Amino acid sequence: MLNHVIYEKMFAQCLVVFVISCLTNVIAKDDVHFDKWLDEHGISADSVDYETWKANLEYVEMHNRGGHSFTVIMNKFAHLTPKQLVKATNLFVHDNDNDKYFVSSGPLPDSVDWRENGVVTPVWSQSQEDSAIPFSASDVLASHFAIETGKLIEASREELVECCHYEPCHSVSAEDPFTCVHHIGGICSEESYRPGNTCVCHNNTCTQIGTVNGSCVIPRGNETALQAAVAKQPVMVMVDAGHKSFQLYQSGTYYEPDCSSTILDHSMLVVGYGEFSTGEEYWIVKNSWSTLWGDLGYMLMARNRNNNCGIATMAEYPC
Structure with a gap:
């Protein structure tokens, strides 16, 4: 019984570590992409709403997988609505x-x-x-x-x-x-x-x-x-x-x-x-x-x- 409880705790801890690791990788990936975008367009991070930029990034990735007649890109306006x-x-x-x-x-x-x-x-x-x-x-x-x-x-x-x-x-x-x-x-x-x-x-x-x-x-x-x-x-x-x-x-x-x-x-x-x-x-x-x-x-x-x-x-x- 004790071993079972220990295993459950270890599993929960591993799951938490795994989730945090995954989220960290996603954020790190986005941050690298974000920094690259900032450098490419000469835009200061202080002037950008990251959540708007992130929403546009998700839109671009989804759209370009959708078989449309045109493509979209993270251009110099990608930090705006x-x-x-x-x-x-x-x-x-x-x-x-x-x-x-x-x-x-x-x-x-x-x-x-x-x-x-x-x-x-x-x-x-x-x-x-x-x-x-x-x-x-x-x-x-x-x-x-x-x-x-x-x-x-x-x-x-x-x-x-x-x-x-x-x-x-x-x-x-x-x-x-x-x-x-x-x-x-x-x-x-x-x-x-x-x-x-x-x-x-x-x-x-x-x-x-x-x-x-x-x-x-x-x-x-x-x-x-x-x-x-x-x-x-x-x-x-x-x-x-x-x-x-x-x-x-x-x-x-x-x-x-x-x-x-x-x-x-x-x-x-x-x-x-x-x-x-x-x-x-x-x-x-x-x-x-x-x-x-x-x-x-x-x-x-x-x-x-x-x-x-x-x-x-x-x-x-x-x-």
Whole structure:
């Protein structure tokens, strides 16, 4: 009987030691991975919520084992939640006097990639305090003028921020960027516009690269019309980016069944489209979260899958 009690105590002690050993190994493994991630991205451990990082690590490992059409990775945003990363961008109001609904005609090419034509600017690195709209709007303006003139010149994001009232010089509701460019008489180059300290528009001393008449708007939710517009030039879109899958996207065709097609919180630039031999259709989309996100700053988003993430809900380009 005594021996039996002794054996039970020894077993319990061994079990406790085994469990502690296992937990220590897991924590040690995570700490090594965590330290490596901190070093890779130049982030201080003091600024990171470890539990959020750990939850994202578990999500990445689970997702990449799930047979999805895209992969995710512990990128430089892996210490954040989607709400911390994606701020709802400024709402903007369309001026119906200057807006035109896009009308397509004629056959469309099977695939388009405007990067191959040299009319797409480099990927920006947007801060969390900025609205994404000035980034995508300045990109689409630069592409618009490059297609017209053959010269790619970066349009001033700071001018859009200060003159059209986007964050951090924001109002609750900002003016449509292309209507604003029409009203202020054109857009200057990024190089020549010098931002002020008071968020006051001062575009009378910089060098203009062109002006527009307003916006060409894609019929709401119409991906066929969006395809026709992208065949003509890159197009600015609004999307629902508030998901871990978007935040940690690495490569492949992005499809998120939980995406909303109406609650949109981020602006991007569609620079092309195509289709894989498997029949999987995609949009080529440029983000403004640096080349360390996605595929060097780009992602492929599912095309013709019920307007996934609202890519065709609020799409437009300068006319």
